[in-house]
Amino acid sequence: MPQSKEFEGNQVEVVESFTYLGSLIHCSGTSEPEIKRRANLVREAMSMLDQNIWRSCITLETKLCLYNTCVLPIFLYGAETWSMTLTLSRKIDALDNWCLRRILNIHWSELVANDEIRSRTGQPLLSDTVRSRRLSFFGHLLRADPWQDHHRALQACIMDPPGDWRRRLVAPDNPGSEPWRLTCGQ
Numbered sequence: 001m002p003q004s005k006e007f008e009g010n011q012v013e014v015v016e017s018f019t020y021l022g023s024l025i026h027c028s029g030t031s032e033p034e035i036k037r038r039a040n041l042v043r044e045a046m047s048m049l050d051q052n053i054w055r056s057c058i059t060l061e062t063k064l065c066l067y068n069t070c071v072l073p074i075f076l077y078g079a080e081t082w083s084m085t086l087t088l089s090r091k092i093d094a095l096d097n098w099c100l101r102r103i104l105n106i107h108w109s110e111l112v113a114n115d116e117i118r119s120r121t122g123q124p125l126l127s128d129t130v131r132s133r134r135l136s137f138f139g140h141l142l143r144a145d146p147w148q149d150h151h152r153a154l155q156a157c158i159m160d161p162p163g164d165w166r167r168r169l170v171a172p173d174n175p176g177s178e179p180w181r182l183t184c185g186q
Helices: 032-048 050-054 060-076 086-103 114-121 126-142 149-158 179-184
Strands: 004-007 010-013 017-020 023-026
Touching (some): 023 032, 032 086, 050 060, 050 086, 060 114, 060 126, 086 114, 126 149
Antiparallel strands (some): 004 010, 017 023
C-alpha cells in the first residue's frame, strides 16, 4: 500500500483505518473491525459500572434500564450500516450474553443456559436489534425521493446502474458474507 497519494495538488496519507463521525472505517470494507472496537468499548463501560451498579442492591429492572439506556447505545451507534455475517451475529450475541451475566451476577463457571438468561431478563437478542435497525434504515432508503443521492445509489446496487456510472466488478471473498443474506434470512 503506498504511503501517500496526491489529490487535487495535496499529499494525502494512505491509512489502513480511520475514525469518521465516531465510526471506524477500515480498508477491508467489512464491519468486523468496527464491531470489535464497539465491543471493547462496551466491555470497558460494563467493567467501570461493575462494583457500583451491577453488584449493588439495585433492582434487576433498574439495572436493565441502565444497560439499555447507557451501555447498549455505545454498541449500537451506526449499527444500521454494518454488513453482517452469521459469525459476527454470534459474536454480538456472545457479547450481549456476557453483559447480561454480569448484570445477573452469574459467574462464568455456573452452568446457566443462555435461554435462561434471556427468560430472566426479557431482553431480545442483540443481533435481532441490529437486524431490526438495519431493516428500518433500508426501508428509510427505499422510501426516499428518487432524486436524492442515497436513493439513486441504492437503486444502482439493486438494479442496473445508469449508463454514466461505473463500478468495479469484484467477486466477494466470502460468498456467504453478503449483507442481505443474514438480514433477509436467505
